[in-house]
Amino acid sequence: MAAREIMSGLELDGVAVRYGGVTAVRDVALAVEAGSVLGLIGPNGAGKTSLINAVTGIVGIDAGSIRLGGKRIDGIAPHRIARAGIARTYQNIRLFGALDVRTNVSAGAFTQSKVFDERAVRALLARVDLNEVDLDAPAASISYGDQRRLEIARALASNPTVILLDEPAAGMNPVETARLTSIIRTIAASGIGMLLIEHDMTLVRAACDAVVVLNFGEVIARGTPASIAVDPLVIEAYLGADTVAI
C-alpha cells in the first residue's frame, strides 16, 4: 500500500507515559477497530489504567501518538477528547451518584444536541439489559451490577466511536459476567469499537476478538485470546514460570 489506510477507530503508536521518575507505560502500540473488541490484560501495576488515562487525556503522554479516526487526540483536554468520540467506564465506578438514573444516562449525551426523552433513555438502558430499573432512583442507590451497566449505558449515550471499559466485570458473579459478555458483543456488532481492560479471563476469552498483554508498561504479547493463554511470556508474567496455561 502506498498511503497508510486511515483507521476509523483508536490507534496508539509508541506511547510512553512517565510520572516523575517512573515510566508507567513504554512504547505501546495497539489499535481498536470499529466494531471489534480488543482486550488489554496484564498483572496489577502493568500500566493498563495509566494507558487509558492517557487515551482519555487525564494524563499526558511523553512520547508517541494517539489517534481517533486518523486525527491526533493526545495532548487535548479530556472534555474535548470525550467530544471527539471516546467514552469510558471507570474501575471504581464514577456515576453521578446523587442524580437519578435518567439524568445519568442523558448526561452521557452532554456533547450532543439531541434531547433525550424517556423512550430514548429506555432504549439505551435496554442495550445494557437494564429494562426494569427505576429511572427516578438516585444512581448510587441501585445495585452494584446495575451501576456497572448504567455506566456503560451512559457511555453509549454519546454515540461514541470507541468505548474504553475499565474492569467492568469486577465484583460480578459468573451469571452477571455472561450477561456482560453478550452486552459487549452486541455493542460491538453495532459498529462501536471497544478496549476492554479486564482480569477476568472468562470474559476476555468470550468477548474479545484480540488481546494485548501489558507487563511493566510494555506490550509482551498480542494475539487471539486462545493464543495468548498459552504464551509462555504471559503465563510467566501472571503466575510465575512453572505454570502450564492460564
Add this chain to the structure above:
Amino acid sequence: MISFFTSHSKLFDQLAINALLALSLSVCLQAGQLALAQAAFMGIAAYIGAILAVSAGLPLLPCIAIGALASTLAAMLLALPVRGLRGVFLAIATIGFGEILRIVANNLKLTGGGEGLSQIPSDANTFVIYGALIIVCIALYLLSRTKFALAIALTREDETAARGVGVDTAGVRFWTLALGGAIAGIAGVLYAHSNFFITPADFGFGRMEQILVACVIGGSTSAIGAVVGSIVLTLLPETIRFLADYREVTNGAILLGVVLFAPQGIAGLWRRAKS
C-alpha cells in the same frame, strides 16, 4: 401591616442582602467549589460603590454596575491561580485572599483605613434592594433551565466523570466563581448604600462564616435553600430575642442540629417530606 414593614424595613433590607450573599455562595457550592471569598467580593464592590457615590456623586445604579463589574473581575482573577485547588485547600486559599484584601483596606487611605468610609448616601431603598433580589432570582431561574446548569451539577457530582462526558469543568468552575462574584458585588453596593458607613471588618471572615452558615442551613446545593437559610438566619435572632443571652448558643446549637440531623438543610427536609 404596613407599619410592621416600615418599622422593620431595615431588617427586611438586611434579609434581602443576606439572601443575595447566600445565593452568590450557593452558585459556587452547586459546582462543588468551596470558594469562600464572597465576603471579599462584597467588600470590593461596596467600597467602589461607596467611593464613587461619595467622591463622584454617582447615583445608585451606575454604582451597582461598576461595583459588580469590579467584583466579577476580581473573581475571574482569583479563579486563575486557584484553578487546581479543591476542597479544603480551595477554601483556605479563598479565605486567605479575603484576609489580604481586608488588611489592604485597613491600610489604604483611599478606603479610609480602619475607620472605613462614612456618609455614604442611603439611596438603596427597600424597593431597589428587593428589585435586585428578584432580578437575580429570575436570572438564576433561567440559568437553571440551561445546559450550563446540568454542567454545574455534573461537575459537582464527579469532576472526572463530568470531563469524561464532555463537560468543560474548568470553565464551569471559572464561570460559577465569576457569577458568585457578580452577585456578591450587587449585594455589596446595596449594603454600602443602605448602611451609611462601611469598615473592612464588615467584609471579613466573620461575614463569610455567616454566609456559609446560611447556605448550609438552607441546603448547600440549592438556590432556594440559600434564600431560605438566609431568611432563617436573619430572622431567627429577632424571633428568639426573648432568649436574650442564650441567643448565640441557640444559633450554634441550631447550626449543629441542622448539620447532624438534616445535612441537606431545610431544602433537603422539604424534599424528603414531599417524596
Add this chain to the structure above:
Amino acid sequence: MLLQQLVNGLVVGSVYALFAVGYTLVFGVLDILNLAHAAIFMIAAFATYALVAAGVPLWLAFLGGCLLAGLVGIALDRVAFAPLRRRNAGTLIPLISSIGVSIIIGAIARGIWGIDERHFPNALGDAPPIHLGAITVTTVELVTFGAALALMLGLSYVLRATALGRNIRAVAEDRVAAVLLGVDLEKTIAMTFFIASALGGAAGILTGLHYNSVTVDMGAGIELKGLAVIILGGMGSITGAVVGGFILGAVETLSVAYISSNWRDAIAFGVMFLILVLRPRGLFGKRALRAA
C-alpha cells in the same frame, strides 16, 4: 538588633507552632479542618485565668487549663464529628459542624466572663528581664518558649515511642487498614482530639500569659494564622507545623521591625496563598492535593 528580633520571633513562633500542631494533627488523622480549635485556645486561657484568680498556683492552673481543653476536644469530637464519620459526610459538613461548636463555646465563655479583658495577677510579669549578651528576654517569654518546646517534644515522643502514637500514625496513614489491624478507632480518635486540643489550649494559655490579656475573641486572629502555618508547613505534617510556626513567627517579627506593623498579617496570608498556588503540599506535606 536583628538577633533580638529573631529571639522575639522565636517566642511568638513557638506559640504559633504549638497551636498549629493541634490543627494539623486533627487534619492529618481525620481530614477535618477543625475551626473550633481557636475556641478551645480561648477557653483554656479563661479556665487557667479562673483557676489563678481562685488562688491555684500558676503551674497547676496551666495543667488544669490544658486538661480542660483536652476534655473539651473529646466532647467536640463526640458531638460534632463522630456522628458524621458514620455518614461519610465529606469536607464541608464537618467544617460547618466545628463552626457550630465554636459558636457555642464562644457563647458560653461570653456568658460566664463577659466581654471584658481579663488580666493575670502577674507574678511572672513582675520579674526583671533577663539579659543574655545582646539579647533581652522576659521571664514570661522564656516560660512561653520553654513550655511550648517541652510540649512539642512531648508530642514527638508520644507519636514516636508509644503504642498510642503508633495507633495515631496508623489511623492517619490508612484508617481502614488500621482498623483491620486491630486499632481501636474511636479511642484513638478521641485521644488524638485530647492531645490536639490540650496543645491548642496550652497555646492559648501561653498567649494569655505572654500578653497578659484574656478576651473572648482572642482566638479570632490565630485561627486564620494557624491556617497559614499549616499550609506553609504542609497539612498533616507535625514537623511542618513546628517549622512553619517558627518561620511565620520570625518573618512576622522581622517585618514588623523593618517594614511596618500594619501589614504584618497580610504577609502571613500572602505567603499562604502563594504556597497554595505554587506548592500546595507546603514544605513537608506528603499528601498530594486531593485533585478531582
